[in-house]
Amino acid sequence: MTEPAVADRSAGERVPAIEAVDVSRTYQLDGVSVAALRGVSLTVQPGDYLALVGPSGSGKSTLMHLLGGLDRPTGGRLVIGGRDVNALAPPEMATLRNETIGFVFQAFHLLPRTSAVENVALPLVYRGVSARQRRERAAAMLGRVGLGHRLDHRPNQMSGGEQQRVAIARALVTEPTVLLADEPTGNLDSVTGAAVLELLEQLNAESGVALVMVTHDQEVAARAHRRITMRDGVVVADSADPSSAHDRPPSVDHGRPATLVSAPSAEPRSASGSGPGHPSGGSGGAAGATGRLPHDGGTA
Amino acid sequence: MRVAEAWRVALDALRANRLRSALTMLGVIIGVASVVLLVAIGTGTKQKVEQQVEGLGSNLLLVVPGRIEVGNAPVVSPLTLKDVDAVTRVVGDPDRVAVTVASGATARAGARSDFTTVQGVLETTPAVFTRSLARGRYLTGTDVDTSRRVAVLGDSVARALFPDRDPLGQQVALAGVRFRVIGVFAPLGQSLGVDRDDEVHVPVTAAQRLWGTQRVDGIAVKAPDRERIDELGERIVAELNRRHPDTEFSAVTQQQILGVLGDILGVLTGVLAAIAGISLLVGGVGVSNIMLVSVRERTREIGLRKAVGARPRDIGVQFLLEAVLLTTIGGLTGMALGVGTAMLVDALSPIPAAITWWSLALAFGVSAVVGIVFGVVPAQRAGRLDPVVALRTE
Known part of the structure; x- marks a missing residue:
């Protein structure tokens, strides 16, 4: 699944943001082993925009948790930000998450009774950033998601779309390499959802943060540059690597992989070699290819 | 996470549940107040008795038949x-x-x-x-x-x-x-x-x-x-x-009488303080209980904090501080209440009461320790929560 490194601007070598090799995850439930993931291999490159789709129970949430360093595989090798997860103790995992991963959840998961700017600043607390700097950076990040005027509002004073924007700002305030979004539009109406999606895509294009999105929504998935379809704990289709569907043939049900053929841009993005830390960069020509720069605020 | 930040978060958490925090503290307040009050009464009584024995006159020697010991029948x-x-x-x-x-x-x-x-x-x-x-x-x-x-x-x-x-x-x-x-x-x-x-x-x-x-x-x-x-x-x-x-005879001085009386009253004060200490212990159990509730209630918050980079220790310290804050605020309030009540008792009733600095220091120290002891288990539980499970909790 190595993307064809087209124009290797940055000296050719590209460190994958996340690399999973034959990763499996088995749960022990009342003494019975349940395999949620059965040998998944996947590489996320900086700047990627990929969608993880599949029916519930397919293992996509489990994979998401593994990719985000919230959980550990019971088999295989998982390397996040150049570090082998199996070699890390829980505190080191926490630091790894703080430094490399941003999470956006379906239910927003904002702290109640806490202002937008403090919610966004939360990850910086665990990084030991001073209160003043935290507020500055959080405020700047809120400005980038179009909420510069809502700094001191609390979650219950904001619409769903605004809350999810706060969550996105929180995920990105640490300048992570990967943004993991679990059904980010799942709790939003279609108009608001579309605006949030556009914001995510814009941030992906501008800052080069890899965007990994778990979704049920085929329309949403169709916008990703790469779609990975899961079923029964294995990847059954990967739009970037059609051969990946070989492992285990999808059992009965629908031949869903076929529907994915209609994906618009299977062409791999030559993911900004500029790397993270240049938010307004957009230097990569490919970034412009998304062509969507929402500035409508999208407050529904 | 910086300590100042952890204090702020703990304080915010207590403020978010004012009534519950206050009721939890009440257990500690009553415990500390009763320790302070009972020790004050014990100390006051001892001081008054000592004054009275000394007031008998100085260099006094009492000669009586029999032996002067607690529990001996008069001869x-x-x-x-x-x-x-x-x-x-x-x-x-x-x-x-x-x-x-x-x-x-x-x-x-x-x-x-x-x-x-x-x-x-x-x-x-x-x-x-x-x-x-x-x-x-x-x-x-x-x-x-x-x-x-x-x-x-x-x-x-x-x-x-x-x-x-x-x-x-x-x-x-x-x-x-x-x-x-x-x-x-x-x-x-x-x-x-x-x-x-x-x-x-x-x-x-x-x-x-x-x-x-x-x-x-x-x-x-x-x-x-x-x-x-x-x-x-x-x-x-x-x-x-x-x-x-x-016949045996004893000659006792005031100093000896004071010593015996002091011992008796010291034991009495200790027993009173221990009984009051039990109520402080019960207050501590209340703190532990409410902290476990708090951890459960905020499971999602814990999951989120862990997702954005909180280490198990950060979470543990946060909850431990919360418990310690509950008991120390309760302890200080209890001290004020105990001192106030002791002063009232001393002024308005025939029972003497004297505040001693050591009883205040002890009461405050004990309440802080109670917070730590009864906060550790909930804090550890919070720190060890699996972020995946915690985030899924509704």
Whole structure:
């Protein structure tokens, strides 16, 4: 699944943001082993925009948790930000998450009774950033998601779309390499959802943060540059690597992989070699290819 | 996470659930307040008793038959006035020797009566013990030598028998025998619940005749100086042992009495504090309980914090601080309440109460420790929560 490194601007070598090799995850439930993931291999490159789709129970949430360093595989090798997860103790995992991963959840998961700017600043607390700097950076990040005027509002004073924007700002305030979004539009109406999606895509294009999105929504998935379809704990289709569907043939049900053929841009993005830390960069020509720069605020 | 930040988060969490925090603290407040109050009462009582024992007069030596120990039954005294003369020879100064032979008796004056303690004494009593008169005069040597039936009344007795007239010169019947009132003591107040003004002094000779006895219950000696008080005691005991080989005698000083009383009251204070400590412990269990509820309630918050980079220790410290904050705020409030109540008790009731710095320091320290002890388990539980499970919790 190595993307064809087209124009290797940055000296050719590209460190994958996340690399999973034959990763499996088995749960022990009342003494019975349940395999949620059965040998998944996947590489996320900086700047990627990929969608993880599949029916519930397919293992996509489990994979998401593994990719985000919230959980550990019971088999295989998982390397996040150049570090082998199996070699890390829980505190080191926490630091790894703080430094490399941003999470956006379906239910927003904002702290109640806490202002937008403090919610966004939360990850910086665990990084030991001073209160003043935290507020500055959080405020700047809120400005980038179009909420510069809502700094001191609390979650219950904001619409769903605004809350999810706060969550996105929180995920990105640490300048992570990967943004993991679990059904980010799942709790939003279609108009608001579309605006949030556009914001995510814009941030992906501008800052080069890899965007990994778990979704049920085929329309949403169709916008990703790469779609990975899961079923029964294995990847059954990967739009970037059609051969990946070989492992285990999808059992009965629908031949869903076929529907994915209609994906618009299977062409791999030559993911900004500029790397993270240049938010307004957009230097990569490919970034412009998304062509969507929402500035409508999208407050529904 | 910085400590200042952790404090802020803990404080915010307590504020978010004001009523619950307050009720949880209440357990600690009551515990600490009762520790402070009961220790204050114990200390106050001890101080007051010590003052009173010292107020008996300085360099006092009490000589009694038997051994002065807690739990020993009193011994019938073999002492007589002849023994008193022998002791006086040892001491060398009759003004420094006082005696007592005491018994309960009903005092009557007209239609009024009062059950009181009649003390047969020598004229030296006011000099040996520190006693002063409000009215009239005390007994004289002649009164004693001639067994004159004269009496000096304690303040309570005087009030009971002569509520509306001057007792001086009046007749009082003690155990049916008439005495003339020649003086009234200045009031002394209460000591350990005993009314020290409930007594009547008569000449020892008259008392002996009243009860048909030769006995003297005890001898008190005012030593000329503190240095030789023990030696004097030994000489007196030796002389009495020579005269009464069958009986043991003890000579005790105020210091020894203070020591014994101090021990008893110290134990009493300790027991009171321990009982109050149990309520503090119960308060601690309440804190533990509410922290477990808090951890469960905020499972999602914990999951989120972990997702954005909180280490298990960060979460643990946050919840531990919350528990410690609950108990220390409760502890400080309890201290204020305890001190306030103690001051009220001291001012408005006959029970003395004295605040000591160590009881405050102890109460505060214990409440902080209670927070740590009872906060650790919930904090560990929070720190160990699996972020995946925590985030899924609704």
